[in-house]
Amino acid sequence: MSKKALITGITGQDGAYLAELLLEKGYEVHGLKRRTSLFNTDRIDHLYQDPHVDHQRFKLHYGDLTDSTNLIRIVQQVQPDEIYNLAAMSHVAVSFDTPEYTANADGIGTLRLLEAIRILGLEKKTRFYQASTSELYGLVQEIPQKESTPFYPRSPYAVAKLYGYWITVNYREAYGLYACNGVLFNHESPIRGETFVTRKITRAIARIALGLQECLYLGNLSALRDWGHARDYVQMQWLMLQQEQPEDFVIATGVQYSVRQFVERAAAELGVTIRFEGEGEREIGIVARVEGNRARCKPGDVIVQVDPRYFRPTEVETLLGDPTKAKNKLGWTPTTTFEELVREMIESDYSAAKRDSLVKLAGFQAYDHHE
Ligand code: NDP
Ligand code: GDR
Secondary structure: OOOEEEEEOOOOHHHHHHHHHHHHOOOEEEEEEOOOOOOOOHHHHHHOOOOOOOOOOEEEEEOOOOOHHHHHHHHHHHOOOEEEEOOOOOOHHHHHHOHHHHHHHHHHHHHHHHHHHHHOOOOOOOEEEEEEEHHHOOOOOOOOEOOOOOOOOOOHHHHHHHHHHHHHHHHHHHHOOOEEEEEEOOEEOOOOOOOOHHHHHHHHHHHHHOOOOOOEEEOOOOOEEOOEEHHHHHHHHHHHOOOOOOOOEEEOOOOOEEHHHHHHHHHHHOOOEEEEEOOOOOOOOOEEEEEEOOOOOOOOOEEEEEOHHHOOOOOOOEOOEOOHHHHHHHOOOOOOOHHHHHHHHHHHHHHHHHHHHHHHHOOOOOOOOOO
């Protein structure tokens, strides 16, 4: 009998990579997807299996983390060996606009799943993974951050995730559940949501290089992040549920770059050299000018500008993880370098932008999405 996994957030970046990984490992994979007015399964359409054929190993269920009856019913139907709770309102800036919903989905949503396991008497059967985050460290108390570093959340998102973290620990201690937190630092990929800074940059630089867009507007260019590849990080999510004892782990690369460096690297990949003018944290008026290029933009063009609209009421300035525990206990190390990550993302976005420019050349309207 193959193992059964239930993934919440299966339509998201990590959900898609994890579903692929678990299917490769022979799991029967069940995913929770939300009802949306447009299709939201782009990232997992290649995994789709016709429900009319026998031995279907990939199944989707409509559901929502804010609906406990629905979660209990799905957990009862699936009887999963493993639950990966990846679903969340995961955008830090948006959480300032929707704080109550974020608390409900990201905080209480975690409790709802843990309670479903308990109500259904699955404490001994079902292992639980909680998608915790480096945002918990917020206003950092120690550099680099590790499992013992104190938390200081700086957004409604991080505060909601703090509840998710501790309720997972509490259910492990109170009811003997095999439940773990993966405290993951930022991880990206070509299928990263388009409004997170890395993907926003690679999409925009690709479009600018092809003459489809003029300028990229960003917020805090000085923010420092520890960026890894999502494909590497989902391996760890699985590994955490295969141990003898449940434990919490920090997952990171241990290397840090600024948003500004990410932009420079992405532009360089397309042969565009840029020079930032202006210094200083949150300085409005910082621009990046093209110095030389092989692309459609000309020397002197301003292709990046700071727009205070993207500043956050409270910012997390610096995050750098220490993944020593994961390396020692899980035998896990990230395999993708920063340069490889940026290259993979920009290449993918450049292909997409090329398709759009061909559409435009053929006389059709190619619409872009805006934040
Ligand atoms: P995404 O934003 O790409 O995906 C989030 C997923 O959650 C989507 O499938 C989304 O559905 C779903 N979702 C959102 N709200 C609800 C809800 N109320 N009920 C059910 N499903 C919901 O996130 P990532 O894949 O990047 O991240 C996965 C998890 O890991 C998240 O919990 C995130 O907070 C956490 N995390 C991410 C890190 C990162 O750098 N990527 C780092 C640390 C933690 P839909 O597609 O319909 O929007
Ligand atoms: P983050 O990721 O907040 O770390 O949360 P994001 O890519 O949104 O921001 C990273 C840093 O870049 C700065 N920034 C901008 N960010 C966005 N989105 N848009 C901009 O225009 C922009 N300009 C500068 C931000 O201020 C920030 O400092 C991600 C999410 O995946 C969370 O779910 C996850 O928990 C954490 O990573 C770890």
